Amino acid sequence: MILSSTDTSATLLIQENQSFQLENFRVKVLSYLGQLTTDTYYFKVNIFEIETDTAIGKLGLLRVGSDKGGLYRELKLREALGDYKMVAELLAHTTIDSVIINPHLSTANLTVNQEYEQHQPDHSTQEGELIDNTTFKTSENIDEFSLSEQIVSTDSQVETASQYLEEEYYPEIEAHFELSSSKLLLLTDFVEDTKTLDTWLKSEPSLEDSLFITSQVCQFLRYAHERNWCFISIEPRLITIGTPCTFFDLTSAYAVGETLPFCLSGSYCASELASNKSLIHQSMSTYTVGALLYHSIHQQPLSPHQTTELTINPIPGIYQILKISLSPIPEERFSLSQLLTTLLENRQAIRNPKIRWNVASRSTVGLSVRRLQNEDNYGVKQQFSDLETMILGVVADGMGGLSYGEVASKLAVQTVLEEPITSLKTVEKRNEWLMSLFDKANEVISNNVKDAGTTLSVVLCISQQLMIAHVGDSRIYLLRQGKISQLSEDHSLVAMLIASNQITEAESEQHPDRNVLIKSLGAKNRLSDGYVQNLKRTTPDLSMNLEHNDILLLCTDGVWDFVSKNELEEIFHNHQDLQLAVNQTIDKVLELGASDNATLLAMQYHVQ
16 A cells, blocks of 8 residues: 555555655655654655655655654754754654554554454553553553554564664653644654664773763753753664764653653663653753763663662763762752763863873083084974873984084974974874975075085874984884884995895994995985885884883984993883983993994873
8 A cells, every 4th residue: 555645534554565655755664663762653664756666775764653742842853953963864754644553564464443443452451562762651541542543563562573673671660641643754864773872882982982972962962952952861773873973863852841741761861750740951961961971881771770879980080970960869960061061071181191201311422532512413392282292302413524513413403393393183294294394404404504414313292193204323212111112214324235135233333334324414405205214114104102101212323333222221121210211321322432422312201
């Protein structure tokens, strides 16, 4: 049977494999999903265009309910919200005077009169039908059951759960229903199970993700409250995860100040809703948001009948949010605006933890009578913002006659440190910015110093992300949990010979050209692509995340030429004081003759 939704003279039968017209669509019912709220029935349908009678490529969610119940409130709320991006688009909706809902096809062959006679309510009991959100017990027997409101069911209705949405049991509540002869039909896109909030809750989300999703739900509930509507519960199976989240069902929203005509109990329902004739207020929505955060963090929903003190994981900040939001005393709970601000602040604290850098350094001209000036230069620059901690560490080793090498290294360090640290959003953009610093430094040196050049090694740390840029044979090391690794590569002749297996590392230590560089700044007017080394040359990616207590070492060849990697590892592992470790390293260089300038910059990362 195909029945136009505008045909009010006939009864519309809604059951599996049944088709009918709904505004500009032909809808074919595929399966019954359940009665997910107290007065609304949910169906998975296929949508066809009437003109072509071909599928439009998507499934639909059809909801049928009283024209004075949850769907009616949803239409009123949608009108108040306008074109709000967190609400799923309503493809079609209409009111039909006479509807029979037959969830199971096994009864489809019954005539209307047979259906009516066989499925009259049993007045000997007041137990209601089991539905997904809750079971309800009517406060009085329903003595009249009009044909247009008849719900055709079987004894196995509760046992036959939908493959899409499994039914769950929740404790009984009191409910009072005002029967209506008309039904509202609302059609939206189908809710994909893999993208629902319900599926996400089962995935053990991180604390940051829990705060992110919960804050989105809170934002939507606050937006609704600003228009004098309150959500007293949510249905996770009808909310999709995304940026932003999307709500497909608004039937749990009520006007502020309205008196709820029945008792309600559930995992996301405030405790006061279990009492008769509750007055709808904002703190009920606050409780719902708190219950969602509790569920996501503790991997289980709240018990609707919590009789003992609620056990909350002792997470600073989160513990206070849950204690206040889930207070049994409504007046003690946050307002939705306060709750949203607190959720965002806690997420921000997790995304951008408190970072502290401990910096130590020392530089010496050395003991060589041929080196009267220290041609090494170095520096550190830090910037702070509400969102990020940024630090730049620089070491340069100049080369050239007279004092030209010292000038070259000084210009390189000054050029880097004078450039404001740009908080670019992507790793690629940050890498481009680092490369541009080397281009500028090279240009400054080329234009101001003749027959001179310098190495340049730079580390950039934005929050916990580390990136490097490097030219020459100064070195960048990372010490992590007592182990040292070299992040830079040596741009020297002996390094190239080692890489090509022409000499061994042992032979390189006595090689006559061991101080000859193949790359430096100031040696050419323009740097070619790839001339500057980034982190991807020695690690898989352009950046890496730092860990608590990581130490970065930037040093000239006057240090590593005398103190090996293993010795540096031992010195810094044995010293709790960073400056003492730096001093011991330079002292050892001097003890061994210090034939070159020696500079060591150490930066230790601490995160709370």
